[in-house]
Amino acid sequence: MNSPSHHHEDHPHVVSRNARYGLILFAVYVVLYGGFIYLSVFQTETLGKPIVAGMNLAVVYGFGLIVAALVLSMVYWVLCSKPVHKDAGEGSDS
Amino acid sequence: MLYETSIAAVAIFGAFVAAVLGLSFFLGRKGQSAKGYYAAHGQIHWAVNGVAFAGDYLSAASFLGICGMIAFSGYDGFLYSIGYLAGWIVALFVIAEPIKRLGKFTFADALDSRFNSRGIKLSVAISTLVVSVFYLIPQMVGAGALVTPLLGLPHYVGVIIVGVVVTLIVTTAGMVSTTWVQFIKGSLLVFFCAILTVMILMRGFHATPLETTTADALRAAGSTVVDKPFGDKPYVKSVDAQGVESIWRVTDAGLVATQTVATAADGAKLVNGKPQSKENDLRPVGTISALPGGVKETGAVGPTGFFSTLNDSTIVTWSSDKVAAADGAAITVYYPVPKPGSELLTPGQKFKGLKSEKFTDKLDFISLMLALFCGTASLPHILIRYYTVKDQASARKSTIVGIAAIGFFYVLTLYLGLGAMTSGAMDPTSSNMAAPLLAHSFNDTLFAIISAIAFTTVLGTVSGLIMAGSGAVAHDLCENFLRIPMDDHKKVLYGKTVAVFLGIGAMILGVLFKKFNVSFLVGWAFNIAASANLPALVMLLFWRRTTKQGITAAVFVGMISSLAWILLSGDTYDKVYGWDKADSIVPFSQPGLVTIPLGFITLIVVSLLTPKPEHPVAEELAESAE
Numbered sequence: 223m224n225s226p227s228h229h230h231e232d233h234p235h236v237v238s239r240n241a242r243y244g245l246i247l248f249a250v251y252v253v254l255y256g257g258f259i260y261l262s263v264f265q266t267e268t269l270g271k272p273i274v275a276g277m278n279l280a281v282v283y284g285f286g287l288i289v290a291a292l293v294l295s296m297v298y299w300v301l302c303s304k305p306v307h308k309d310a311g312e313g314s315d316s
Numbered sequence: 317m318l319y320e321t322s323i324a325a326v327a328i329f330g331a332f333v334a335a336v337l338g339l340s341f342f343l344g345r346k347g348q349s350a351k352g353y354y355a356a357h358g359q360i361h362w363a364v365n366g367v368a369f370a371g372d373y374l375s376a377a378s379f380l381g382i383c384g385m386i387a388f389s390g391y392d393g394f395l396y397s398i399g400y401l402a403g404w405i406v407a408l409f410v411i412a413e414p415i416k417r418l419g420k421f422t423f424a425d426a427l428d429s430r431f432n433s434r435g436i437k438l439s440v441a442i443s444t445l446v447v448s449v450f451y452l453i454p455q456m457v458g459a460g461a462l463v464t465p466l467l468g469l470p471h472y473v474g475v476i477i478v479g480v481v482v483t484l485i486v487t488t489a490g491m492v493s494t495t496w497v498q499f500i501k502g503s504l505l506v507f508f509c510a511i512l513t514v515m516i517l518m519r520g521f522h523a524t525p526l527e528t529t530t531a532d533a534l535r536a537a538g539s540t541v542v543d544k545p546f547g548d549k550p551y552v553k554s555v556d557a558q559g560v561e562s563i564w565r566v567t568d569a570g571l572v573a574t575q576t577v578a579t580a581a582d583g584a585k586l587v588n589g590k591p592q593s594k595e596n597d598l599r600p601v602g603t604i605s606a607l608p609g610g611v612k613e614t615g616a617v618g619p620t621g622f623f624s625t626l627n628d629s630t631i632v633t634w635s636s637d638k639v640a641a642a643d644g645a646a647i648t649v650y651y652p653v654p655k656p657g658s659e660l661l662t663p664g665q666k667f668k669g670l671k672s673e674k675f676t677d678k679l680d681f682i683s684l685m686l687a688l689f690c691g692t693a694s695l696p697h698i699l700i701r702y703y704t705v706k707d708q709a710s711a712r713k714s715t716i717v718g719i720a721a722i723g724f725f726y727v728l729t730l731y732l733g734l735g736a737m738t739s740g741a742m743d744p745t746s747s748n749m750a751a752p753l754l755a756h757s758f759n760d761t762l763f764a765i766i767s768a769i770a771f772t773t774v775l776g777t778v779s780g781l782i783m784a785g786s787g788a789v790a791h792d793l794c795e796n797f798l799r800i801p802m803d804d805h806k807k808v809l810y811g812k813t814v815a816v817f818l819g820i821g822a823m824i825l826g827v828l829f830k831k832f833n834v835s836f837l838v839g840w841a842f843n844i845a846a847s848a849n850l851p852a853l854v855m856l857l858f859w860r861r862t863t864k865q866g867i868t869a870a871v872f873v874g875m876i877s878s879l880a881w882i883l884l885s886g887d888t889y890d891k892v893y894g895w896d897k898a899d900s901i902v903p904f905s906q907p908g909l910v911t912i913p914l915g916f917i918t919l920i921v922v923s924l925l926t927p928k929p930e931h932p933v934a935e936e937l938a939e940s941a942e
Contacts (some may be wrong), residue, residue: 223810233787237417237708244409251405258398259685259692262663263678266334267657269661280391280662281730284398288723298408302712 235306243301247294254290258283317598317743318658321468329467332772333481336497337488343496344488350807353490354421354787355703360495361795362710366717368495369701371502373400373692373718374725375451375777376458377838379505380770382726383754384747387602388633390660392734393666397726399685403692404722406850408715411693414703414857416711424796427852428865430931434797435868443848443875443902444696448781448788449825450841453699455781456826458748459774460544465749466767474771475826484779485814486786491704494779502775504769506721509728510750512766515758516735517622522613524603524740526632526654528570543853546639550635551649561589565651574651575599575744581644598650600753602742605654606630620846621729626657626734633660633737634744650744659735680904684839687908691842694849697780700787778822786815836891843908847874851915859923860932866923874915881907 261269261283269280351357360368378400385393413648419426426441456475463474485493531541539554550566551574558760564571574656575598590596607614608628617625637649664670669677692698702711736742736750741757743749755766790810794800802810851874852867882888885905886897 237413240413240712241709246415248405248409251409252403253683255402255405255689259682262395263670263681266662266664270658272624272627275620276627277620278623278627278658280659281623284391284730285395285727287398288401288727291401291719292716292723294405295408295719299713299716302709 233306239306240302245257247298251290251294254287258287317464317465317502317600317745317749318592318594319468319592319749322466322764322767324761325767326467328764328768329771332500332768333775336493336500336596336775337481337484339496340485340488340493343492344490348490348808350421350686350804350811352492353650353808353811354493354700354783354791357706358492358706358934360704362705362714363497363717364499364706365701365710365714366720367502368498368704369502369698369714369718370506370721370725371498371500371776372701372780373698373722373777374505374773375838376455376770376773378725378729379773380458380462380511380748381838382729383736384734384750385508385666387736387742387750387754388646388747389666390441390633390665390734390737391730392665393836394726394730395663395667395685396688397729399688400692401719401723401726402689404715405717406690407693407698408712408719411511411699411710412702412711412715414853415699416705416708419703421700421703421791422784423696423849423853424788424792427797427856427871428864429801430929431864433864433868434663436864436871437792437797439868439875440799440849440852441788443844443871444788444792444881445785445842446875447694447845448696448785449535449846449847450837451695452778452781452785452822452827453829454837455774455778457829459587459778460826460830461748462767462771462774466752466771471830472827475670475823478774478778479819479823479826482782482822483816484777485775485779486782486815486819490808490811490815491700491734491783494524494783495701495704498776501769502721505773506725506728508765509732511732512746512755512758512762513735515762516731516754518616519758520614520617521604521607521629521738522612523605523607524531524632526572526603526605528567528572529564531569534564534571545641546647549637551639563647563649563743565649572652574649575601576649578641578645578647578648578743584718589769595838598744600741601632601634601650601652601738601744602737603631603632604610604629604738621660622731622734623661626738630654631657631660631738636744648745660734663807676903679909681904683904683906683909686912687839687846687906690846690908690912694845694853695786695841696845696849697777700784701780710795718848737862753914759940782815782818782822785818786811789814789818831897833880835889840879840908843882843906843911844875844878845917846908847878847911848872849874850912851919855916855919857925859920861923861928862919862932863923863926863929865926866919866921869922870915873918874911878907878911881911 270278272278274282355816382393382396391760418429424437427440428436459478460471460474465468485497534541534554540853542553545553552564552571554562557727563574563576565574575588585592600712614625632654634650635653639647641647667681669680703710736754739754739757741753752767756763793812795802848871852870855862881902884902886900887905889895889900
């Protein structure tokens with residue numbers, strides 16, 4: 223249980239930093255998701271307009287939300303893998 | 317519709333069951349510790365855990381339900397895909413790492429990590445059981461509903477097969493075997509759905525014009541024609557020379573053929589005017605009546621061309637209408653409704669509230685999307701998967717793998733659903749059969765594989781649910797709340813004993829609820845999980861004033877208020893009680909928009925009224941950041 227990786231991950235600085243990154247990325251996704259719900263509820267016709275390669279905004283935005291989830295996840299992975307520049311962290315979590 | 321038993325599907329499913337049971341007994345051959353039983357020793361690789369998340373999460377509701385909803389209602393079914401996937405963002409960015417860091421075997425461990433409160437243990441154990449049972453019932457009933465058309469066995473046999481197999485999986489090696497079953501199921505499901513999607517694109521589309529006739533043409537063919545046989549409803553009845561009745565729907569383009577299922581007062585069943593048999597059954601439906609440019613077929617289409625073609629096509633969807641004949645027979649009329657593809661690719665076909673003038677109808681949709689967003693990361697059977705990996709980095713990485721696998725699957729659902737809608741193979745009476753019937757439109761082997769996967773889908777999810785329930789009863793209630801002294805051996809014994817009882821209970825519920833429309837119970841589970849569990853966990857992490865009394869109260873209030881709201885909602889009035897939904901006393905059916913904030917407010921108020929905790933989790937985080 224005391225592997226370097228475990229120790230690094232449990233350090234309060236790392237925990238706190240990751241939580242901060244997580245909340246920022248979470249906020250980004252909430253805006254994207256909220257925008258989609260707003261359009262679905264109040265601008266349904268807008269979602270029906272073709273915008274890319276004959277695909278309408280509903281399909282593009284829907285797929286976009288799924289892709290955005292993956293992209294933000296990967297960004298989080300990279301950010302959390304960076305070393306912490308306080309006395310806490312050295313090395314990455316990988 | 318009647319289905320032919322697929323021997324190949326039985327063989328494939330049998331092989332899968334034999335393989336997972338063999339694996340389970342192999343993994344369970346050694347003695348087991350509590351950590352092994354509840355958390356797979358915390359040694360599952362993050363990549364395996366990520367795929368197992370997909371196997372755990374992608375239940376029959378996701379696979380059969382969403383494909384069916386898209387096949388019958390278009391884009392609206394995909395809104396569930398979007399909401400279900402979005403929930404994983406909450407899991408990754410807010411929940412995953414703290415849950416792993418604070419907990420041991422169960423969600424209650426994490427919430428109670430700084431308090432040692434019996435109130436928290438009791439409330440969270442109850443909410444875990446309630447959520448898991450609501451999630452479990454549709455899975456078990458679904459197993460029974462699938463086994464009849466797919467494997468040719470009675471409903472209860474499907475329920476018993478799943479109950480026995482899952483109980484064996486859980487009691488042999490607990491979370492270890494559950495993990496591997498979920499991993500195998502998740503891999504198979506995503507892989508074969510991808511294959512099916514490629515085949516849909518390769519096949520492209522073809523047009524089958526919707527034929528119309530006139531009353532004069534029917535008379536000229538020797539039929540007697542009766543106008544408006546069901547009051548004011550727009551139908552015409554014809555009776556041919558052999559005495560066979562047909563019902564036609566009156567449209568602007570002329571009379572279109574419908575399909576009917578009539579149940580006479582004496583219980584006799586007629587399909588399209590004659591006794592139901594393999595030779596006389598409902599015809600499969602779901603076609604395109606006009607393609608862009610008036611072409612007859614498109615040939616292979618690309619991933620984007622798939623949507624642009626459908627957007628400019630006219631698609632024949634099917635609706636149903638219940639009418640009463642003069643002789644007392646109850647008739648369900650299934651009739652074609654041609655719709656522009658652009659309409660089916662825009663929200664609002666199923667969620668009528670989106671096009672309603674009433675604001676509360678719109679709130680119902682917002683509430684549903686909020687519950688899907690907040691519910692995923694509060695489902696106990698998902699949360700316990702975090703204890704199977706070794707550390708927080710693994711928890712994080714496995715969630716990302718889960719998002720990739722589940723997100724890819726949800727992208728596929730739109731192709732599968734729309735492919736089914738236009739496959740000409742749909743059963744107008746059952747949207748749940750859309751995915752297997754889509755496979756059937758290609759060949760019998762694919763039908764057998766997809767059918768077997770649909771059935772095994774149930775195994776992976778139910779295993780996770782039984783594990784979550786086992787932890788809640790044996791670990792949270794017996795060991796921590798009732799404080800029954802247990803050594804490591806006894807912890808495992810209690811866990812397995814509870815799993816056996818839960819397995820038996822699941823079988824009983826699966827048989828008891830056979831005739832209920834249970835698909836909406838998954839939605840209940842999401843709402844209750846989001847209202848009861850999420851406020852407690854989020855506030856524990858981010859508000860240092862959170863107290864044990866606040867958490868206990870929030871879990872109880874969130875759970876009871878969301879359940880009460882659901883039981884008083886218009887949807888429940890309509891679908892469960894058979895009452896007029898307008899009589900409901902709550903303004904909209906989905907509770908999340910009210911009960912999730914209520915959970916937060918309860919926690920804040922009760923925490924402020926009770927003594928400040930000594931070592932709050934949020935304070936540790938805040939201090940470390942300074």
